[in-house]
Amino acid sequence: MPVxxxxxxxxxxxxxxxxxxxxxxxxxxxxxxGDMLWGPGQRQHHNALIGYTDxxxxxxxxxxxxxxxxxxxxxxxxxxxxxxxxxxxxxxxDLTGPEGSEVDFGIRCQAWAMKEPDxxxxxxxxxxxxxxxxxxxxxLSFLQDTADxxxxxxxxxxxxxxxxxxxxxxSILSNRRGAGKRCVYEPDGxxxxxxxxxxxxxxxxxxxxxxxxLPFQWCCVESPLCHLYLDKRPLDRCQGYxxxxxxxxxxxxxxxxxxxxxYGSLHFITFDGTEYSFKALGEFVILRLSSTTGSxxxxxxxxxxxxHTDAEGIIEVPVVVRMxxxxxxxxxIEWRCAENSDGLQVLVDDADVPVTVGNDHLVxx
Numbered sequence: 508m509p510v511x512x513x514x515x516x517x518x519x520x521x522x523x524x525x526x527x528x529x530x531x532x533x534x535x536x537x538x539x540x541g542d543m544l545w546g547p548g549q550r551q552h553h554n555a556l557i558g559y560t561d562x563x564x565x566x567x568x569x570x571x572x573x574x575x576x577x578x579x580x581x582x583x584x585x586x587x588x589x590x591x592x593x594x595x596x597x598x599x600x601d602l603t604g605p606e607g608s609e610v611d612f613g614i615r616c617q618a619w620a621m622k623e624p625d626x627x628x629x630x631x632x633x634x635x636x637x638x639x640x641x642x643x644x645x646x647l648s649f650l651q652d653t654a655d656x657x658x659x660x661x662x663x664x665x666x667x668x669x670x671x672x673x674x675x676x677x678s679i680l681s682n683r684r685g686a687g688k689r690c691v692y693e694p695d696g697x698x699x700x701x702x703x704x705x706x707x708x709x710x711x712x713x714x715x716x717x718x719x720x721l722p723f724q725w726c727c728v729e730s731p732l733c734h735l736y737l738d739k740r741p742l743d744r745c746q747g748y749x750x751x752x753x754x755x756x757x758x759x760x761x762x763x764x765x766x767x768x769x770y771g772s773l774h775f776i777t778f779d780g781t782e783y784s785f786k787a788l789g790e791f792v793i794l795r796l797s798s799t800t801g802s803x804x805x806x807x808x809x810x811x812x813x814x815h816t817d818a819e820g821i822i823e824v825p826v827v828v829r830m831x832x833x834x835x836x837x838x839x840i841e842w843r844c845a846e847n848s849d850g851l852q853v854l855v856d857d858a859d860v861p862v863t864v865g866n867d868h869l870v871x872x
Contacts, residue, residue, distance in 0.1 A: 519545045529614065533603045540586040540596035557585055559600050566600065612729035619722045620735040629684040629705050630741075636676075636690035636701030638745035638837075643676040643690060652677045652689070660712065663720035666728055668742075669699030681708035688743060697796075697804050701743025746837060773811065773825055786825045788812060793830075807832045810843075 522541030527534065536559060557568035568585075586596035637643040644651075652675040656664070664670040669691040678687035687707030691699045706715040719740065726736035773785045775793075785791075794807040810829035829843040841854040853860045 521545050527602075529618075533601070536600045536602055537591075538585075538598040538600070540588075543584055543586050545583055555583060557598070559602065568598065612725040613732055616722060616726035616730055616732045616735055619718075619725065620732075620739055623705075623718075623739040626703060626705075626739060626741055629682075629686045630703050631684075632682045633686060633688055633703065634678065635748045636688055636698055636743045636745045638698055638748050639696045640674055640676075640692040640694075641696060642748070643692065648679060649676040649688075649690065650679050651675070657712075660716060660720065663716065663724065667700065667702065667720075667723055673699050678707070685709040690743065698745050701745065703740055703743060705740070744835065744837070773827065788825055803835060805832070805834050 521543050523543065524539040524541075526537040526539070528537075529535070538557075558566045560566075585598075588598070589595055590597040591599040634646075634648045637646050637649065643649050655661075673691045673693055676690045676692070678689075681687040684705075685708050686703065686705050689702045689704055689707075691701070693699055702719075704715065704719045706718050722740070723736055725732075727733035774782065775785060776782050788811050790808065790810045792806060793809045794805070795803065796805040797803055808831045809827050811825045812828045814824045814826045829841070831839060831841040833839045838856045841857075843852050843854075844850075845852045851862050853862050
């Protein structure tokens with residue numbers, strides 16, 4: 508689009524264009540000059556400059572001859588300057604800046620996320636992280652990581668959740684695409700975080716740094732775009748570790764088990780064998796397990812009410828009428844009396860699961 512000085516002299520129009528492009532790591536500017544017909548006339552301050560600045564670094568395009576800006580290739584006739592690939596009036600600038608200069612980590616994060624495929628394409632056949640360190644020790648699919656990865660990798664892994672401490676286990680074998688799992692556990696057992704790593708095995712360590720570790724720094728440390736990282740590197744919370752099918756019906760791996768009981772008029776026997784009675788009415792937390800950092804791992808809640816008899820009478824004896832268990836990263840299961848007060852109703856993640864009389868169901872925790 509021709510541009511003239513204050514719409515006074517339409518014979519002194521300028522036609523130019525600037526195109527900016529970036530891949531998130533490097534940025535370029537293409538300047539294209541068409542008919543540049545301007546002249547300063549009697550104006551002061553007409554020393555035209557061609558170049559760029561980002562506030563820290565600058566580049567000024569030399570103009571020859573400097574004493575006559577109207578001659579071919581003078582500063583007022585950039586369309587006559589031989590530029591990019593010998594094309595007149597086309598100048599290309601690398602705006603990235605020198606190595607080590609300040610970069611926009613948010614742009615780097617977005618550029619990385621746009622290039623990454625859907626995780627379902629490369630996480631297929633990966634075993635889930637065991638839920639506890641004890642399970643990881645017993646699971647032949649995982650091995651404790653005792654190797655020294657080097658200072659750079661160690662520092663980058665230390666930025667991730669749970670990465671600075673804890674016990675690390677990793678997949679013994681990667682899948683066909685070279686991806687694998689890295690699982691970090693609290694010293695007392697619970698899973699802190701599980702990582703799906705696309706460049707786990709069969710790739711250079713530099714690819715693991717550039718594509719698995721640095722993006723966490725760009726997205727989750729240096730910018731508020733962590734959701735983009737989690738979309739492409741979803742965390743493993745040991746979802747479904749103990750089950751072979753999505754409906755959670757067939758246990759396939761040995762889980763760490765414990766036994767506690769509640770029976771009769773609210774007589775409790777805890778995991779350590781302690782016995783006591785509890786006869787209050789209301790909703791209560793029966794059991795809560797937390798990590799050493801204070802985050803909740805498992806909660807069991809119960810609701811007590813007065814006993815209702817078949818004759819619709821009420822006996823002044825408290826009984827458990829509802830229980831709900833929640834495990835971080837796995838889900839929720841709830842047991843309660845059916846609405847018609849006949850039988851048991853079980854809900855898994857708020858979905859009703861049919862219960863058949865005479866069948867026993869083992870719940871592994």
